Amino acid sequence: MSRVAECFARLKTEGRKALIPYVTAGDCQPGVTVPLMHAMVAAGADIIELGVPFSDPMADGPVIQQACERALAHGVSLHDVLEMVATFREKDDETPVVLMGYLNPIEVMGYVPFAQAACDAGVDGVLTVDLPPEEGVEVVKIFKEAELDPIFLLSPTTTAERIGKVCASASGFVYYVSLKGVTGAANLDVAAVAAKLDEIRGLTDLPVGVGFGIRDAETAAQVAGVADAVVVGSAVVNRIAANVAQPDRIAPEIAALLSDMRRAMDA
Amino acid sequence: MSKLIDSLPDENGHFGVYGGRFVAETLMEALEELQSVYDKMKNDAEFQAEFDADLAHYVGRPSPLYFARRWTDILGGARVYLKREDLNHTGAHKINNTIGQALLAKRMGKTRIIAETGAGQHGVASATVAARLGLECVVYMGADDVKRQALNVYRMRLLGATVVPVESGSRTLKDALNEAMRDWVTNIDNTFYIIGTVAGPHPYPAMVRDFQCVIGREARRQIQQAEGRLPDALVACVGGGSNAIGLFYPFLDDEGVALYGVEGGGDGPETDRHAAPLCSGRPGVLHGNRTYLMEDDNGQIIETHSISAGLDYPGVGPEHAWLKDIGRANYVAVTDAEALQAFHDLTRFEGIMPALESSHALAHGAKLAASMDKDNVIIVNLSGRGDKDIHTVAGLEGIKV
Numbered sequence: 001m002s003r004v005a006e007c008f009a010r011l012k013t014e015g016r017k018a019l020i021p022y023v024t025a026g027d028c029q030p031g032v033t034v035p036l037m038h039a040m041v042a043a044g045a046d047i048i049e050l051g052v053p054f055s056d057p058m059a060d061g062p063v064i065q066q067a068c069e070r071a072l073a074h075g076v077s078l079h080d081v082l083e084m085v086a087t088f089r090e091k092d093d094e095t096p097v098v099l100m101g102y103l104n105p106i107e108v109m110g111y112v113p114f115a116q117a118a119c120d121a122g123v124d125g126v127l128t129v130d131l132p133p134e135e136g137v138e139v140v141k142i143f144k145e146a147e148l149d150p151i152f153l154l155s156p157t158t159t160a161e162r163i164g165k166v167c168a169s170a171s172g173f174v175y176y177v178s179l180k181g182v183t184g185a186a187n188l189d190v191a192a193v194a195a196k197l198d199e200i201r202g203l204t205d206l207p208v209g210v211g212f213g214i215r216d217a218e219t220a221a222q223v224a225g226v227a228d229a230v231v232v233g234s235a236v237v238n239r240i241a242a243n244v245a246q247p248d249r250i251a252p253e254i255a256a257l258l259s260d261m262r263r264a265m266d267a
Numbered sequence: 268m269s270k271l272i273d274s275l276p277d278e279n280g281h282f283g284v285y286g287g288r289f290v291a292e293t294l295m296e297a298l299e300e301l302q303s304v305y306d307k308m309k310n311d312a313e314f315q316a317e318f319d320a321d322l323a324h325y326v327g328r329p330s331p332l333y334f335a336r337r338w339t340d341i342l343g344g345a346r347v348y349l350k351r352e353d354l355n356h357t358g359a360h361k362i363n364n365t366i367g368q369a370l371l372a373k374r375m376g377k378t379r380i381i382a383e384t385g386a387g388q389h390g391v392a393s394a395t396v397a398a399r400l401g402l403e404c405v406v407y408m409g410a411d412d413v414k415r416q417a418l419n420v421y422r423m424r425l426l427g428a429t430v431v432p433v434e435s436g437s438r439t440l441k442d443a444l445n446e447a448m449r450d451w452v453t454n455i456d457n458t459f460y461i462i463g464t465v466a467g468p469h470p471y472p473a474m475v476r477d478f479q480c481v482i483g484r485e486a487r488r489q490i491q492q493a494e495g496r497l498p499d500a501l502v503a504c505v506g507g508g509s510n511a512i513g514l515f516y517p518f519l520d521d522e523g524v525a526l527y528g529v530e531g532g533g534d535g536p537e538t539d540r541h542a543a544p545l546c547s548g549r550p551g552v553l554h555g556n557r558t559y560l561m562e563d564d565n566g567q568i569i570e571t572h573s574i575s576a577g578l579d580y581p582g583v584g585p586e587h588a589w590l591k592d593i594g595r596a597n598y599v600a601v602t603d604a605e606a607l608q609a610f611h612d613l614t615r616f617e618g619i620m621p622a623l624e625s626s627h628a629l630a631h632g633a634k635l636a637a638s639m640d641k642d643n644v645i646i647v648n649l650s651g652r653g654d655k656d657i658h659t660v661a662g663l664e665g666i667k668v
Contacts, residue, residue: 055567056441056553058448059291065435077565103289103552108566130289130552134279155293157455162295180293181453 003096003124004149004172007046008207008228017265018229019044019220020209021236021258022100024051024067025084026076028244034087036251041095043255044262049127049231052081052101059129061184063234066241078105078114082121089122098125098151098172111139115146125149125172133169140169153177154200154208156192167204173229176200178212184234188213194226216257217264224265232261271519271595275586280469280556283592285585288468290555293452302470304375309477314370321366322481325399326356328363330482332489332646338616338633345499345636345643349619350486350514352650359622359651360482360510361392365461367478369396372459379403379458383447385412385440385506386577386624387419388651389463394428396461404428407446409439412576419655437570440506440580444554464507465584468555472584479513486646487517494644500525500635503648504628505545505598506577508584510650515596525597528587529631531573532600542571544583545591545598558585574603574659575623577651605630610653610660622651623659 001009011018021040025033037048053071057064078101085097099118106114106128118126126148131139133152143150149172154163156179167174178193179185193210200208210223211231223230239253275282288298308314322328331351339347352360365382372380380397382404384390390406397404406423410432413420423430436442444467451460465472465479490498501518503511505528518524533541541547544559551560553568561569561581573579590596601609606623609630614620621629625648632647639645653660661668 055436055569056445058445058554059452061449062435069435072567077567079565104560104562104568105566107552107557108562108564129291130555132288132290132292132295135287135289153292155291157293157296159296166292177291177293180455182449185453 002147002149002172003094004047004098007096008173011046017224017227018046018209019258019262019265020047020049020229020231021045021254022049022051022231022233023236023240024053024064024071025081026053026071026074027067027237027240028070028247030074030076030080032247032250033084036254037088038091039251039255040258041092043258045095045258047096047098047229049098049100050081050085052078052099052105054102054105057102059182061182061234063184063237063241067237070244078109082117082123085123086121096124097122098127099123100127101129103128103131111142115142115148118148119146123148125151127151127175129153133166136169144171151175156180156196160199160203163200163203167206170206173207173209174200174204175209175211175231176227178210181212183212185213188219188223190222190226193223197226217260220261221264221267230261230265272516275589276469276473280473282585282589285557285588286469286472287557288555289552289557290468291452293455294468297455298468298470304371305470305474308371308374318367318370322363326362326366327354328481329485330354332486332493334493335617338613339636341616342633342636344641345639345645347632347636348490348493348644348646349649350482350646352482352510352648353619353621353625353652357388357392357395358654359388359392360479360513361389361463362395363481363513364463364475364478364509365389365392365396368459368461369400372402373400375459377457377459379454380461381405381407381447381450381458382461382463383407383440383443384463385409385443385579386575386622387412387416387423387655388577390423390428390430391419393461394423394426397428398426405450406430407433407443407450409443410434411438412440415659416576416655417658440576441568464509465512465586466507466554466556466558466582472556472586475509476512476516476586479509480516482510482513482648483515483517486514490644490646497521497524498644498646499523499639500527500645502527502529502628502632502635502645504529504578504624504650505583505587506531506580506624508587510648512584512586514648519595526590526595527631527635528596528598529627530598530600531575531578531627532602533572535602536600540572541600542573542579542581543600544581545587546600550588553582556585558582558588574606575627577622577624578627599631601627601630607660607663609633619649620653621649622653623656625650
């Protein structure tokens with residue numbers, strides 16, 4: 001069983017939901033990331049989504065766009081991201097790490113070399129925003145052979161037919177994007193999310209995470225009431241953006257945010 | 268060679284390994300809907316009649332195929348014909364495609380149009396059709412391009428469009444495209460995204476090509492009337508590549524017709540300041556399709572440079588990538604300096620002021636013509652007029668207009 005599947009199985013027996021923070025690797029400087037990952041786990045994160053910086057993050061709002069720009073200003077590459085995961089694994093062999101990013105850096109490295117290197121580094125899953133399963137038949141095979149969970153997105157516009165198709169390619173969990181838009185958008189409609197999750201659950205047994213629009217303990221708790229996992233991206237990255245000049249404050253501030261969310265979700 | 272016309276893309280939008288549909292999940296349903304509507308309209312006599320009527324009475328087609336007699340004499344080689352897309356309404360070939368896509372938007376009941384633009388020609392063409400159909404129009408344009416194409420920005424605003432300067436990334440066309448995609452994903456219910464070139468996710472590359480093919484169909488008929496035969500070569504500039512594919516496509520199965528796509532060579536394709544992915548890039552995935560890209564060893568897209576905003580793009584349409592790989596078309600690069608020389612030459616020798624984009628095609632056309640015999644015939648696609656570039660050209664010469 002993969003680390004991701006184990007994690008969801010354990011949480012299920014505990015009657016808890018997964019808290020999944022997102023950070024862009026290398027934001028706001030490369031030295032910040034690994035200690036931050038450990039701090040997030042200590043604060044209650046169950047899975048870490050580590051963003052691979054890309055020059056053209058088409059599905060991201062300004063907060064994560066700027067995170068990519070800060071990381072790229074330090075030349076953070078996919079190789080560097082994998083090294084960060086390997087360093088993280090020296091002290092943490094349990095917490096699943098999912099890479100999230102765009103296809104081109106992986107395409108340039110080559111799918112087989114990437115899958116091998118990611119597996120060696122201790123990566124558990126890969127979410128490539130711009131790779132729908134239709135284009136990913138070969139890639140999914142390569143990932144699964146390397147025991148990497150291919151994570152796919154579902155959206156409010158995904159039809160029942162496509163939900164089935166997407167979930168057939170996915171493993172680990174599926175990620176429901178709670179609204180039409182880019183990361184960092186506002187106004188999450190929990191009732192609408194719940195209705196769509198019912199539809200998704202009728203079509204797959206995979207755990208369903210929900211992201212986009214979760215900004216504080218209150219929204220995290222609301223979403224945890226209907227989803228198997230709560231993904232928090234821009235709200236976390238905002239704490240990095242606010243502390244670029246004093247990077248020592250990044251980990252404590254993010255840990256405080258996640259602790260609040262954890263408490264509210266478990267209450 | 269087996270028949271190329273009508274052979275590609277396949278049903279998933281692939282031209283060989285290129286093309287496809289690499290987008291976030293939220294866009295998948297919208298692209299499938301667009302494809303199904305377009306597939307129907309492609310064979311719908313009423314839709315095609317409306318499109319043809321608009322091209323005739325609103326755009327002013329057919330555009331002339333002009334024999335550049337004086338320039339031909341000066342070059343001393345092949346007879347040079349110019350396909351006068353600069354004479355279209357709004358001054359470039361872009362309007363052919365926006366007319367087609369706007370008709371689709373209307374059929375699909377969309378009330379809002381968005382577009383990206385580099386030189387501003389596609390933005391103007393989109394704002395124009397939006398005004399005519401009474402649709403809201405938002406145009407995304409790199410902040411640097413907003414500065415260097417001020418005339419077109421004002422033109423779009425006069426037409427009632429909102430022009431949004433994009434400050435992210437390299438502040439040029441690729442970033443405008445990113446921002447338009449973000450808008451589309453957010454407003455997908457009421458918004459139609461008019462992509463201006465033969466790139467992006469399927470069905471855009473094939474659909475834009477089909478709308479632009481009127482250029483090549485006319486040119487094929489016109490050159491046979493003028494010369495009694497097909498040309499020896501076609502030359503067109505390639506940013507995303509819509510004017511080039513529009514000219515080339517109806518000639519793909521004519522083996523005797525050589526095809527030349529001309530990229531923005533900037534300071535020279537051997538330098539790191541250019542916009543020539545087919546000449547010196549490599550395959551990757553960006554903006555919804557697999558194609559040749561300007562990228563670094565880590566797969567990050569690198570900033571491009573061209574004197575021409577319309578060629579300043581790190582990717583290229585997937586059909587061009589495929590035509591390059593199978594050897595049907597040749598892709599070359601022309602430097603800023605060579606393009607500027609061609610701009611002046613055509614202006615002084617023929618009294619036609621070309622767009623800086625088209626000046627790249629003219630510069631290569633001049634080299635090619637000079638290397639050929641007097642009984643050879645070439646067609647250069649004069650894709651747009653140069654009024655919008657007067658400030659750029661004057662600025663380079665230290666003149667304040």
